[in-house]
Amino acid sequence: MNQLCEEGSRLYAAALRAGRITRAEAEPAPCLMDFALLHPDPDDPDRLRPVPPALALAQRLNPLEREITERRQLATDIATAFEPFMSINGQSAQGGGSITVLEGGDRINTALNLATAQCHAEMLTVQPSDRVSERSVLRGLERDRPLIERGVRIRTLYQHTARYSPEKLAYAAELSDGKVEYRSIDELVERLIICDETVAFIPTRDDQQVALELRHPGLVRYLIKVFEFMWDRAVPLSAGGRYETAPDGITEIQHSIAKLLVEGHVDEAIARRLGMNVRTCRAHIAKLAQALGSGSRAQLGYLIAQSGILDRER
Incomplete structure (x- = not known):
């Protein structure tokens, strides 16, 4: 289980x-x-x-740590075996880089493991919220810990909902040090991983079973600029909650929902973009309607636009 x-x-x-x-x-x-x-x-x-939660967490992580050690050695062996071929791949890609379609979770994870095993300077990741399982925690730990030990800088972007996820907070606490930074922002559209400004990975399907491995220098530079744009607007995960209530009675998360409602997004799309389930999203919409005195969904959009809450500084 x-x-x-x-x-x-x-x-x-x-x-x-x-x-x-x-x-x-x-x-x-x-x-x-x-x-x-x-x-x-x-x-x-x-x-x-x-x-006690700290003891329970340690008991759950200890077997993962042992498996990480074993898999780390396996990853090192695989990277060593493929090292002679990487220069050949690099020479063939110099004419303009490459875009590789990766199908299936195993192939995607193999490509990610190889890229992170060769990462020596910095890894950038965008991680929209989802249900965190021990399996995903294990994958994250086994990829990130060797990078940290090699002195690689890691910067990760979450949505603000990560501040209420014990699993993500425990994961961040487990790995956090001077070269590892976690920030959160209200909206993230899709996953992104960039290693050493040379290779990027993006999914192409919602089920995460097809991804693109991008080694085209221009594409990678563009994605880095997108990441830096979001990073500059994000808040350190250690800065505390971001759902405080403003003087107008509207919380930060409700402010984000209001913006998306005015843009015409349905509940399911809003929940997906903000990293929460639809039921929680609808509960926030109900509170927003109550705060603005709305009696219907159509009236709510009008009241949001007339209230000026979207004009306040965030």
Whole structure:
């Protein structure tokens, strides 16, 4: 099991606040025991105590760390085996670079692993929000840690919703040091990875099963400029929450939603662009409508435009 179920998350939080829960209360969420987040209370056999989050996280990451070490050695061996061919590829690409279509997750990950194994200066990544599993955490750790150990600078852009993701915050805390920076911004359209200003990867399908490997110098330079444009407007992940309420009663996230509503985007598109589920997006729209006194969706767009909230400095 790689995901903590929704009921398990709720009960674990309740157990942390109360210091314990009954065995009967824990029964609807067997994932709590699967994740070893509860242990018997020595003073009361009918109750369970929560394992501290820091300890639980360490217990989950330790086996990943061991696997990372093994895979790191495998990645090094593969990179060494392919090294003689890279100069040949470089010579053939000098006439204008190359664009390679990568189909399938395995081939995409193989190309990413090779590119990061050869990265020596800086890696730039744009990571729109999604559900984080142990598998994706493992892939991120096994790619990023060797880069950090080689002194490579890493800059990653998330959406503001990452500030409310314990997995992303734990991942950032695990890797953060002087050469690793994480920032967030309200909107990100698509994933992007750039290594050493020489190769970039972008997806071409929503299911992430087809990607382009770009080695054309002009395209890579253009994508770097796009990244720097977003980076300059982003906020350090360590700067705290970005959903504060402004004097007009509209939060930052509701401000972003209002802008997209006026542009004509539907709920599903807004949720996707802001990295949240549709239900959460609609809850924010309802609060926005309440704050502006709107009685209908059509009226809401008009009131947003008339309120001046889109004119305020952000």
